[in-house]
Amino acid sequence: MAVVSEVDAPLEVLSVLRRACYDCHSNETVWPWYSRVAPASWLVARDVNEGREALNYSTWTSYPAEERDEERAETWEEVEEGEMPLGVYLLMHREAKLSDADRTILRSWAAGAVRTESAEGERR
Numbered sequence: 001m002a003v004v005s006e007v008d009a010p011l012e013v014l015s016v017l018r019r020a021c022y023d024c025h026s027n028e029t030v031w032p033w034y035s036r037v038a039p040a041s042w043l044v045a046r047d048v049n050e051g052r053e054a055l056n057y058s059t060w061t062s063y064p065a066e067e068r069d070e071e072r073a074e075t076w077e078e079v080e081e082g083e084m085p086l087g088v089y090l091l092m093h094r095e096a097k098l099s100d101a102d103r104t105i106l107r108s109w110a111a112g113a114v115r116t117e118s119a120e121g122e123r124r
Contacts, residue, residue: 001027005061013109017057020085020096021075024051027058032092047086069112076110079103 003026007014022028024047035044055071063071078084080103085096098106 001058003027003058005059007057007060009109012105016098016102016105020098020102022057023093023096024048024086024089025055025057027052027056034092047089072110072112076106079106 007017009017017025018028023030029048031044034040055075060068075084079098085093085098090097
């Protein structure tokens with residue numbers, strides 16, 4: 001699948017999202033070796049499909065502005081509650097573990113403190 005659009009966010013936010021979220025929530029999944037070996041491949045494919053269905057950062061601008069606001073808030077809520085990144089994912093991807101600084105970056109982004117403006121002046 002192609003990347004339709006990039007999340008319009010500061011580099012610090014994109015860095016955290018890419019490291020901790022994009023494997024399951026974008027079309028830029030890095031498929032590890034075990035994703036090619038059954039039965040692990042079935043579980044990995046299911047998790048990625050469910051993740052993309054819930055939120056796909058590769059189609060970010062296809063969401064209406066209000067929905068992007070909701071998705072930012074939902075991203076933080078999932079992180080704050082410890083539901084994301086998934087514990088099973090972190091077992092094999094230690095680099096995705098969020099530090100306190102990462103969490104602060106995502107919380108600020110969700111609250112709108114680090115929003116950017118598009119050329120049309122639309123809030124993002």
